[in-house]
Amino acid sequence: MEALQKFARTETSCRLCWVLTILLLSLYLGSSEGEEGLVDLPTPEPDLTIDECHDEFTIACANASQIFSDSYDLCELNANETIVNLDVDVELERLQIELGSSAVCGNMQICDTLDDDLEYFKCINENGTRNLDILTEINYNATHAHTRLREDYDAVHRTFLLCSLDAQKNYMDNLRKAHKELTKCRSEIDELSE
Structure with a gap:
């Protein structure tokens, strides 16, 4: 039972990492298309x-x-x-x-x-x-x-x-x-x- 709880916590953390990754990726892609309110990442010189x-x-x-x-x-x-x-x-x-x-x-x-x-x-x-x-x-x-x-x-x-x-x-x-x-x-x- 304890092993199942540990597995559930690990699975939840992984899902959270994936959600954050997708969110950051969408912010980055959105800023390069010029959407307002999003942070502009610097373009390479x-x-x-x-x-x-x-x-x-x-x-x-x-x-x-x-x-x-x-x-x-x-x-x-x-x-x-x-x-x-x-x-x-x-x-x-x-x-x-x-x-x-x-x-x-x-x-x-x-x-x-x-x-x-x-x-x-x-x-x-x-x-x-x-x-x-x-x-x-x-x-x-x-x-x-x-x-x-x-x-x-x-x-x-x-x-x-x-x-x-x-x-x-x-x-x-x-x-x-x-x-x-x-x-x-x-x-x-x-x-x-x-």
């Missing part, structure tokens, strides 16, 4: 404010600009280093051409020192033939070097353009992403403030 949204946007834009600047500088650096290497490769060819042109001039000057006309024309004839061979070689080397170097410079320029184009695309993607995050942040704040 957003994680960020509008100013903080814009601060994050500004930081994201600054980061995007820095990344673009660094990427563009790297494109330029690579292009400049490649051009320096190309210039080093042509130094030997330039030296050979300069030596050949000096030899041509030297051959002609040797003849200028001769007073005898017969010896002078003979010298010009012999050195002219030699100079023609040297000039043909100079022309061939210069044309070959110019053609190859023009192709190399075009390739460097093309690589630089593609590199800088990738940097620009990444920059625009980062700006678009930052703007999307700003719009999302502002929307979330607007929804919470309504």
Whole structure:
């Protein structure tokens, strides 16, 4: 009998807990619908404010600009280093051409020192033939070097353009992403403030 009384008290307390829980729940739900006379529970505050949204946007834009600047500088650096290497490769060819042109001039000057006309024309004839061979070689080397170097410079320029184009695309993607995050942040704040 005593056990039945204990059970009845426990059952009554549980019912009372359930009634209080339901009452509190209805008060809470009623206050969120704006019923008068009920206690308003505070609405959750957003994680960020509008100013903080814009601060994050500004930081994201600054980061995007820095990344673009660094990427563009790297494109330029690579292009400049490649051009320096190309210039080093042509130094030997330039030296050979300069030596050949000096030899041509030297051959002609040797003849200028001769007073005898017969010896002078003979010298010009012999050195002219030699100079023609040297000039043909100079022309061939210069044309070959110019053609190859023009192709190399075009390739460097093309690589630089593609590199800088990738940097620009990444920059625009980062700006678009930052703007999307700003719009999302502002929307979330607007929804919470309504």
